[in-house]
Amino acid sequence: MKDSRIATARLGVQGPEVGVQGLGCMAMSFAYGPSDAGESRATLERALELGVTLYDTADAYGAGENEKFLAPFFKAHRDEVVIATKFGLAIHPDDPTKRIIRNDTPYIRQCVEASLKRLDVEAIDLYYMHRRDVDVPLEETVAVMAELVREGKVKHLGLSEVTATELRAAHAVHPIAAVQSEWSLFSRDIETHVVPAARELGVTLVPYSPLGRGFLTGSFAKAEDLTAGDFRRQQPRYTGENAVANAALLDPIRTVAEAHGAALGQIALAWVQQRASVHGLPIVPIPGTRKPARVEENAAATRIVLGEEELALLEPIAAKVSGNRYTDMSFTSAGRE
Ligand SMILES: NC(=O)c1ccc[n+]([C@@H]2O[C@H](COP(=O)([O-])OP(=O)(O)OC[C@H]3O[C@@H](n4cnc5c(N)ncnc54)[C@H](OP(=O)(O)O)[C@@H]3O)[C@@H](O)[C@H]2O)c1
Numbered sequence: 001m002k003d004s005r006i007a008t009a010r011l012g013v014q015g016p017e018v019g020v021q022g023l024g025c026m027a028m029s030f031a032y033g034p035s036d037a038g039e040s041r042a043t044l045e046r047a048l049e050l051g052v053t054l055y056d057t058a059d060a061y062g063a064g065e066n067e068k069f070l071a072p073f074f075k076a077h078r079d080e081v082v083i084a085t086k087f088g089l090a091i092h093p094d095d096p097t098k099r100i101i102r103n104d105t106p107y108i109r110q111c112v113e114a115s116l117k118r119l120d121v122e123a124i125d126l127y128y129m130h131r132r133d134v135d136v137p138l139e140e141t142v143a144v145m146a147e148l149v150r151e152g153k154v155k156h157l158g159l160s161e162v163t164a165t166e167l168r169a170a171h172a173v174h175p176i177a178a179v180q181s182e183w184s185l186f187s188r189d190i191e192t193h194v195v196p197a198a199r200e201l202g203v204t205l206v207p208y209s210p211l212g213r214g215f216l217t218g219s220f221a222k223a224e225d226l227t228a229g230d231f232r233r234q235q236p237r238y239t240g241e242n243a244v245a246n247a248a249l250l251d252p253i254r255t256v257a258e259a260h261g262a263a264l265g266q267i268a269l270a271w272v273q274q275r276a277s278v279h280g281l282p283i284v285p286i287p288g289t290r291k292p293a294r295v296e297e298n299a300a301a302t303r304i305v306l307g308e309e310e311l312a313l314l315e316p317i318a319a320k321v322s323g324n325r326y327t328d329m330s331f332t333s334a335g336r337e
Helices: 037-050 065-076 105-119 137-149 166-172 192-199 212-217 240-248 251-258 266-277 290-305 306-316
Strands: 009-010 016-019 054-056 083-085 090-091 099-101 124-129 154-160 176-182 206-207
Touching: 009 124, 016 065, 037 065, 037 290, 054 206, 065 083, 065 105, 083 154, 083 251, 090 266, 090 306, 105 137, 105 306, 124 137, 137 154, 137 166, 154 166, 166 176, 166 192, 176 192, 192 206, 192 266, 206 266, 251 266, 266 290, 266 306
Parallel strands: 054 083, 083 124, 124 154, 154 176, 176 206
Antiparallel strands: 009 016, 090 099
16 A cells, blocks of 8 residues: 555646645755755655655745756656746845845746746746735736746746735636645644635645644654754744644644554644545645655555544644744735735
8 A cells, every 4th residue: 555656636727637745845955954865866756656746846945956956856757747836035135045025027037937947847837926025916926927828938827825815816817726825733824714715716725834844743842953044943833932832732643643553744644635625625735855754654644534533633733833833924825814
């Protein structure tokens, strides 16, 4: 059973059929401390063998390094993989360690050419706006993205961390195949507005950080234990007293995991999948890992079914989480709703 391929789901109404779980590739080059390139490459290959076909990157992950790292893997398997990348987080003109949000037309045009070059492909399968620049009308941004589709540079459009209102406005300009937002046992804010809107419009949800950036697997207990420069050291919910309080919230996950003979992370992934089916919404979560054994474990979670009592045990967790998922929530849909 371990080696059988995972089920599939469609991205939007007209988008491609992909494995029901994708792979987040960000940490192979960025954000979560040092990576072993050989191990990351083995993870990509193992994922594909398991039927994971949606690979998630962004131009901001390591200032283009992540796209370049993935390019040879994509080249070797171009017909089997669905490549998702993003624009919208630009390097700050005065401080290269900082980012600013940009959605203006010249910037998008420059980004798409740079991503195509780094990825070494003729077209990007799914092109996301990574973050919303509230100073640029969204309809204008999506109109430019739609031009990229007409020009053959991009096949399908996605948006990340948009509100339900923004999603509706965008979808009226051009069909949106996918919305990528944080969704996990610890982050359920999108269930109020974004999830119902996506369901109504036929947009597939791509939950990012479904493992709570690793915290829900129990693989780290507090961000201070992680290497210097690890992005999670800045995240309010994983630091100081918040992390201590939040670690106690893993107990019900542990109970359910023991009953299934499963790992904690597998229960977190099974929960997202099942929560989406309660909403009647197709989803393709993109857990991130750089280890082949973990991609196997994560893919196997697509076959775990949680019982009603187990779901009830997990239900109260999110409301008890201490600390926000970002320092500045205005960058998220919840911060603008
Ligand atoms: N749109 C956005 O704004 C946005 C924001 C954040 C992330 N993303 C995307 O979403 C993807 C996933 O999110 P994420 O990486 O932030 O968080 P995540 O998937 O919730 O968790 C990733 C972390 O969990 C660890 N992990 C993965 N599988 C594990 C397992 N089976 N057992 C124990 N630990 C495990 C990983 O470590 P190892 O890597 O060492 O295995 C990594 O530290 C990213 O790669 C990126 O592509 C998008």
